[in-house]
Amino acid sequence: MTSTSRPLTPEAFGVSSRPPTRIAHIGLGSFHRAHQVWFTAHADDGNEWGFCSFAGRAGGLAPTLRAQGGLYTLIERSGSGDAFEVMTNLVDVREGTDIAALTDVLSRSETAVLTTTVTEAGYHLGLDGTPDLADAHVARDLVLLEKALRETHLEACAVTTVPGRILLGLSARRRAGAGPIAIVPCDNVPSNGPTLQRGLTLLSQGLDADLAAWMGDNVAFVSTSVDRITPRITDHDVALVARETGWRDAAPVVTEPFASWVLSGTFPAGRPRWESAGAIVVADIEPYERRKLWLLNGAHSLLAYLGLEAGLRTVAEAIGDGACRRAVESFWTSARRHLPESLKLDEYCVQLVERFANGRIEYQLEQIASDSVMKLRTRIAPVVVAESHAGRECPAGDAALAAWVRLVAVRGSFPDAEFDAVTSRRETTSFVTDLLALVEPSLAESPVASRVARLVEGDAIPVGAVTPFAPISRRI
Numbered sequence: 001m002t003s004t005s006r007p008l009t010p011e012a013f014g015v016s017s018r019p020p021t022r023i024a025h026i027g028l029g030s031f032h033r034a035h036q037v038w039f040t041a042h043a044d045d046g047n048e049w050g051f052c053s054f055a056g057r058a059g060g061l062a063p064t065l066r067a068q069g070g071l072y073t074l075i076e077r078s079g080s081g082d083a084f085e086v087m088t089n090l091v092d093v094r095e096g097t098d099i100a101a102l103t104d105v106l107s108r109s110e111t112a113v114l115t116t117t118v119t120e121a122g123y124h125l126g127l128d129g130t131p132d133l134a135d136a137h138v139a140r141d142l143v144l145l146e147k148a149l150r151e152t153h154l155e156a157c158a159v160t161t162v163p164g165r166i167l168l169g170l171s172a173r174r175r176a177g178a179g180p181i182a183i184v185p186c187d188n189v190p191s192n193g194p195t196l197q198r199g200l201t202l203l204s205q206g207l208d209a210d211l212a213a214w215m216g217d218n219v220a221f222v223s224t225s226v227d228r229i230t231p232r233i234t235d236h237d238v239a240l241v242a243r244e245t246g247w248r249d250a251a252p253v254v255t256e257p258f259a260s261w262v263l264s265g266t267f268p269a270g271r272p273r274w275e276s277a278g279a280i281v282v283a284d285i286e287p288y289e290r291r292k293l294w295l296l297n298g299a300h301s302l303l304a305y306l307g308l309e310a311g312l313r314t315v316a317e318a319i320g321d322g323a324c325r326r327a328v329e330s331f332w333t334s335a336r337r338h339l340p341e342s343l344k345l346d347e348y349c350v351q352l353v354e355r356f357a358n359g360r361i362e363y364q365l366e367q368i369a370s371d372s373v374m375k376l377r378t379r380i381a382p383v384v385v386a387e388s389h390a391g392r393e394c395p396a397g398d399a400a401l402a403a404w405v406r407l408v409a410v411r412g413s414f415p416d417a418e419f420d421a422v423t424s425r426r427e428t429t430s431f432v433t434d435l436l437a438l439v440e441p442s443l444a445e446s447p448v449a450s451r452v453a454r455l456v457e458g459d460a461i462p463v464g465a466v467t468p469f470a471p472i473s474r475r476i
Contacts, residue, residue, distance in 0.1 A: 004246065005242040005243075005245075005246050005247060005248040006246060006247060006248060007068070007247075007248045008068050008071050008072070008073065008086070008247040008248060008249040009067075009068055009069050009071065010069040010071060010088075011069075012247075013071060013086060013088075013247075015069075015071070015088055018050055018070075018088060018089075018091040019046065019047050019048060019049055019050035019088075019089055019091060020048065020049075020050055020091075020110065021050045021051070021052045021091055021092055021105065021108075021110070021111065022048070022049050022050060022110055022111055022112050022113070023036075023040070023049055023050070023051045023052070023111070023112070023113045023114070023115060023272075024051070024052050024053075024054070024102070024105045024106055024111055024113070024114045024115075024169070025051050025052070025053040025054065025114070025115045025116065025117070026053075026054050026056060026096070026114070026115075026116045026117075026118065026162055026165060026166070027053075027054075027055075027056040027116050027117035027118045027122075027162075028053045028054060028055040028056065028060060028061065028062060028065070028093065028096075029056065029060070029061075029117060030230045030231075030232070030233065030253045030254075030255075031117050031226075031228065031230045032053065032115075032117045032186075033072060033074070033087065033090065033253045034074060034228050034230045034253050034255035034259075035117075035186065035226055035228050035230075035259065035261065036051070036115050036117070036186060036261075037051055037053075037087055037089050037090050038074060038087065038228075038255075038259065038277075039259070039261055039272075039274050039277045039278070039279055040089050040272050040274070040277075041087055041088070041089045041277075042276075042277035042278075043272040043273050043274050043276050043277045044273055044276040044277075045272055045273050045276075046089060046272060046277075048272070049089065049272045050089055050090070050091035050092075051070075051089055051090050051091060051092070052091065052092040052093075052094065052101070052105045052111075053070075053090055053092070053093055053094070054094045054095070054096045054098065054101070054102060054165075055093075055094070055095050055096045056096055056117075056118060056122065056162070061093075061251050062093050062094060062095045062096075063095075064250045064251045065090070065093040065251050066093045066094075067250075068249070068250070068251065070088075070090035070091050070092060070093050071086055071087065071088060071090070071249075072086070072087055072090070072249060072251045072252055072253060073085070073086055073087075073241045073245060073247060073249045073252040073253070074086075074087050074252070074253050074255065075237060075240070075241065075252055075253065075254045075255070076255060076256070076257050077254055077255065077256060077257075077358070077360050077361055078256070078257050078358070078360070079358050079359070079360060082240070082244070084241065084244060084245050086245075086247070092105075096160075096165070097158070097160075099154070099155050099156070099157060099158065099159070099165070099168065100155035102165060102168070102169050103154050103155050103168060103169055103172035104155075104172075105169075106169035106170065106172055106173045106178075106181070107172045107173055107175070107176035107178055108176075108178060109176075109178040109179050109269075111178070111181065112181060112182065112267065112269035112270045112271060113181065113182050113183075113184060113267065113269070113271055114166070114169070114181060114182070114183045114184065115183075115184045115185075115186055116162065116166075116183070116184070116185045116186060116187070116196075117186050117187060117226075118162050118185070118187055119187070119371050119374075119417075120187060120188055120189055120371060120374040120375065120378060121371050121373075121374045121416070121417030121418070122162055122187075122417075123162055123163060123185075123187075123189065123195075123196065123199060124137065124138050124161055124162075124163060124199075125163070125189075125195060125196070125198075125199040127189070127190065127195070127377065127378070128195070128198070129194065129195040129196065129197070129198030129199040129202070130198070130199070130202065131163065131199050131202055131203050137160055137161050138161055138163070138164075140160070141159040141160060141161050141163070141164030142164075142203070142206070142207065144157050144158065144159050144164070145157065145159060145164060145167060145168065145207055146207055148168065148171075149171060149207060149208050149211070154168055154171060154172050154175075163199060163200055163203055166183070166200060167200060167203060167204060167207070167211075170200075170204075170211070170214075170215060170219065171208075171211055173218075174211060174214045174218070179218065179268075179269060180217075180218040180219065180220065180268035180269050181218065181219055181220075181268070181269055182219075182220045182221075182222055182265065182266070182267040182268060182269065182271065183196065183197075183219060183220070183221050183222065184222040184224060184263070184265075185221075185222075185223075185224065186224050186226045186261075187226070188226075188292075188293060188297055188375075188378060188379075189378070190289055190290075190293065190378055191223060191286070191289070192223055192224060192289075193221040193222050193223035193224070193264070193265055194221065194223065196221060197219075197221035200215065201215065201216070218268075220265055220266045220267065220268050221265060222263055222264065222265030222266070222267070223263070223264045223265055223285045223289070224261065224262065224263050224264075224285070225260070225261075225262040225285060225288040225289045225291075225292045226260070226261055226262075226292075227258070227259070227260040227261075227292055227296060228255055228256065228258065228259045228260065229255065229256045229258070229315075229355060229361055229363055230253065230254065230255045230256075231254055231361055231362050231363045231364065231367070232364065232367060233251075233252060233253065233254060234362075237252055237254055238250065238252060254361070255361075256355060256358060256361050258351070258355055259278065260278075260280075260292075261274060261278070261279040261280070262279070262280045262281075262282055262285055262288045263279060263280070263281050263282070263285070264281070264282050264283060264284065264285035287339065287340055287342075287343055288343070290338070290339055290382075291339055291343050291345070291348065293378055293379055293382075294335040294338075294339070294379065294382065294383055295332055295335055295336075295339075295345070295348060295349060295352060296352055297375070297378075297379045298331060298335060298379040298380055298383065299328045299331065299332070299352065299356070300315065300363075300368050300379075301368060301369075301372075301375050301376060301379050301380055301400060302324075302327055302328060302331055302380065302396060302397075302399075302400040303315055303318035303319060303324055303328065303356075303365065303368070304318075304365040304366075304368040304369040305369065305372075305400050305403035305404045305407060306318070306323070306324050306327055306399065306400065306403050307321070307324055307365045308365050308366070308369060308403075308407060309403050309406065309407060310323070310324065312324070312365060313362075313364060313365060313366075314359075314362050314363055314364060314365060315356050315361075315363040315365065315368070316356065316357055316358060316359040316361070316362070316363070317359075318356075318365060319353060319356040319357050320357065327396045327399055327400075328396070330395055330396035331380075331383065331394070331396035331397060331400070332349055334383050334384075334387050334392070334394040334395075334396065334397065335383045337386075337387070337390070338383070338386045366414075369407075369414045370414050370415040370416065371414075371415070371416050371417055371418075372404055372408075372413075372414050372416055372422075373416055373417070373418040373421070373422065373438055373439055374417065374418070376400075376401065376404060376439045376440075377439050377440060380397050380400050380401065381397075381401075381439055381440040381443060383397050384397035384398065384401070384440075384443065384448055385440065385442060385443070388446055388447070388448060393451070398448065398451050398452050398455060399455060401436065401439070401443070401448075401452050402452045402455035402456050404435075405431070405432055405435050405436070405452065405456050406456050408422060408426050408435060409426055409431060409456070412426070413426070418438065421438055422435065422438065425438060432449065432452060432453045432456050433449050433453070436448070436449055436452060
């Protein structure tokens with residue numbers, strides 16, 4: 001950090017006015033700041049739309065960003081160099097526990113949109129949108145919500161889950177008569193709009209029939225497919241910003257030049273003109289979701305587990321490894337059989353390889369490997385199952401599942417919302433089948449299970465996968 005750098009604040013940066021707060025967001029993090037905030041700032045009406053963003057969990061960047069007035073530096077990192085841009089559309093930053101601020105911002109009629117960036121497991125919903133009522137956090141929130149909805153004030157209700165916070169905020173909006181709003185989940189859950197809608201509707205019906213009816217009339221759920229690789233920030237990046245820009249920024253964001261946002265749905269209270277920044281609005285988002293989930297996210301997860309077994313650290317290192325590269329191409333061959341070629345799949349895959357190979361974006365395999373059960377469930381398993389139904393094998397998908405099982409067996413579970421379930425299954429004598437059933441029950445009942453078991457024991461490997469695994473002599 002240079003001795004001449006100045007703290008990045010609105011006063012020091014010379015920002016005399018900020019966009020009005022018209023979008024609320026849950027899930028403050030690097031991706032949100034590199035994606036939704038960036039698209040909004042680059043929209044031709046971006047000066048009319050500011051964010052009030054809430055952290056998804058405690059102990060994050062909220063206090064740091066709040067001290068900077070929401071300003072931060074976005075580092076766009078290409079293979080040839082870095083470009084720096086100070087973002088000003090994040091006008092208010094709050095802890096996720098600041099329920100008073102959440103209910104306040106969602107009670108305002110000028111707040112037209114609520115966006116979310118939450119991990120696949122963070123919604124506590126099944127893939128069909130069914131709430132996980134057995135989850136202790138969900139059960140606790142339902143008790144708190146039921147009590148709060150009978151009272152005059154909502155801001156003291158200390159809910160902790162994302163669905164609980166959204167329902168509390170919508171209850172406050174209904175009471176305030178603030179009118180309709182669009183909810184825009186920006187995550188890797190298939191059919192994320194309808195999935196979240198079903199989960200919140202089922203929860204609200206069990207709490208307050210009037211709230212559920214109001215939601216049906218006033219809340220629109222928008223489906224999205226989002227894409228922009230955003231690795232974790234490092235101390236080097238913080239020092240780089242100070243050296244190159246002169247600003248002392250404790251919360252910069254590193255991202256790639258590529259950015260994609262596909263949306264499908266209605267916005268009853270309006271929205272920014274995101275199309276002017278490159279977003280696409282479509283009638284049917286499902287093909288775009290599957291293309292992104294299977295070709296990009298599926299390849300990322302495959303590279304994570306195969307790459308970690310091979311002693312690699314980053315996506316760039318893994319795609320540069322011949323065996324991992326062949327596995328990705330093999331998986332893409334399987335996945336593309338179930339995608340429309342109208343999505344320009346050749347061009348998309350070429351672009352993906354170029355993005356993965358950007359060695360200046362140090363996207364850590366360990367980061368990708370977290371929440372492995374839900375990621376495998378949505379990224380790898382659907383392709384394996386689709387190929388099986390077509391009477392074909394998916395060798396690279398088998399290899400990814402086997403590598404995950406082996407890593408879990410040897411080192412224990414990755415950080416995962418399903419940590420307890422994974423841990424209990426890795427101790428059983430039928431741990432391969434038990435772990436596969438956790439990802440997708442049909443896998444455990446199909447020939448896939450025996451193929452994966454052979455790979456786990458090192459007896460065979462599929463074409464295009466990595467070098468043979470050593471047999472497991474013991475599980476730790």
